[in-house]
Amino acid sequence: MPKVTEQYREAKRDEIAEAALRCFAKKGFGASMADIISDTGLSAGAIYGHFESKHEVMLAVSRLIMASRIHDLEALYALERAAAPSEVLSRVLTGLARDVGDPGLLLQVWGRSIVETGMRSIVWEVFGELRNAYRRLFAAWAAQNRGLDETQALEWAEDLIPVAIGLAQGYIAQSALFPEFDGPAYLASVHELLPH
Amino acid sequence: MPKVTEQYREAKRDEIAEAALRCFAKKGFGASMADIISDTGLSAGAIYGHFESKHEVMLAVSRLIMASRIHDLEALYALERAAAPSEVLSRVLTGLARDVGDPGLLLQVWGRSIVETGMRSIVWEVFGELRNAYRRLFAAWAAQNRGLDETQALEWAEDLIPVAIGLAQGYIAQSALFPEFDGPAYLASVHELLPH
DNA sequence: GTCTATAGATGGATAGAC
DNA sequence: GTCTATCCATCTATAGAC
Structure with a gap:
């Protein structure tokens, strides 16, 4: 061999x-x-x-573009100073255009995962990892900047995760759907909204 | 006839x-x-x-499910007391399950609009109307509760629209993608984040 | 207007030579 | 491993009877 x-x-x-x-x-x-x-x-x-099939090609491509976000988050965790939630989102989303190229493809994957189990498994798996990454990052920041103990910090992070992911999904959807979408302005608004 | x-x-x-x-x-x-x-x-x-064709059926269905959101927003505008942004989102999103039934269909529409001009026109049109509705609602609240004049209120509203839409899109995406998604908890977080 | 039957086109996948 | 040629399933849309 x-x-x-x-x-x-x-x-x-x-x-x-x-x-x-x-x-x-x-x-x-x-x-x-x-x-x-x-x-x-x-x-x-x-x-x-x-x-083996077109289906296999689709799954491979989907894994490719979804997984790229996780590396960015893990790189953030390696920093000494914990990044604020608004900064985390900003990093992830600005990296998106660089790595994925076309955010519209993510909308395709989300839509497809509604009707096909193979795609759904990938989406669930990747979002599971994304949640873990967000949780660690948010909790680390809350512990450093709000004086919470580990349990409290994790709880605080847990509550923030869905809206953080939601804001990210909104960014992705709008950058894919609207040619006039103003990414930096969106991130500025996110900075106002999320803890920083 | x-x-x-x-x-x-x-x-x-x-x-x-x-x-x-x-x-x-x-x-x-x-x-x-x-x-x-x-x-x-x-x-x-x-x-x-x-x-005339399957394509026409798809467009009709897409218009149907996208347009339903606008009525909810207009109903809100008819109230005497201006609703706070967090309340606006809460109303729109709780009404969603009732009217659209399956939020996954919205993901299909978004994804399809990336690759097909007919669908894209519908999406742009409906989101244009949604923006107008949000703008009026947010501006009315800002004028009543923050003492801004009309121009300032509209400007304030304009800045808020993308993230408000983003949070709504995140809610839709997550309720379609994750069976364990906790809608009320998401709305509670939105309430904390947005002006209220 | 609605039915049955089918034309016509597309596209995923394979067979077999190299 | 890769190519060409092609099979066969699938699906949209129509023709023609009622």
Whole structure:
């Protein structure tokens, strides 16, 4: 089992997934395999050598774009000074455009997860991890800046998580839906609203 | 041109649209015409006698569920005492479950509007009206409770609109995505955050 | 207006050569 | 592993009888 082959397979998979991401961003998950095949420059046979089905491609792409947010949050946790909730959101959301490219794809994933169990599992899993990351960050800040003990801080964080996620989802939805959306202004309002 | 016929046509259109709504809620816009036909108990020929295409059915359903929110907001404006922003959101969002039934359908519409111009027009139009409704409501409250003149009140309202919409979108997304979502708790947090 | 039956087109997936 | 060619299921929309 030669090592090069294994790396090659993985690289091809990534290559296909990235082409699929471009197609899905442009046409939604309704994009055809022909679209993806055309974008990769490969052929049908080549694609199906790396993915069992279109469904598998969709799941791979969804995992790709949803997971990227978690790394940003974990990087924030590594800082010495705990970041305020408003700062956390600001970092996550400004990083979004850089990593995901098209926020509209996230709307596709959310919509699809309503009607398909495979996609739903991914969404639940990633949001579960996001909640954990937010909880640690918010609790750390509350402990440092509001003199709460660990239990109180975690409780305080827990209450804040849904609206924090909600504000993030609102940012994503509006940046995808409205070309005139003013991201910085939204973040300024979030800064006023959330603890800082 | 007999009046009964005109009423009949409209009733049939509504009947079909409501069946389509159920199908789209369950299977997304990927639901087939056969699904809708089966749900109505009618036949293909009957459907196409009332709608030119599946696309037209999708647009009708989308208008239906998006427009319902506006009535709630206008009802609020009719009250004597101006409602606080947090109260406005609370009313709109609790009314949502009652009127729309399945919030997941809204995620479908948002996602679809990314890739299709017809759907996008509807979304832009409805959100435009929602913004107008929010602006009037927020400005009225700011004028009454913060002693701002009309220009200042409108400016204050304008700044608040995106995050208010964002919080509403977050509520919709989370109630559609997470079965364990706690709506009242979310609204309580919103009450803390927004002016009241 | 509504039905049945079907045309016409699309798209996911595979077979078999290389 | 990759290519070309193609099968076959699916789905939208229509034709024509009633």
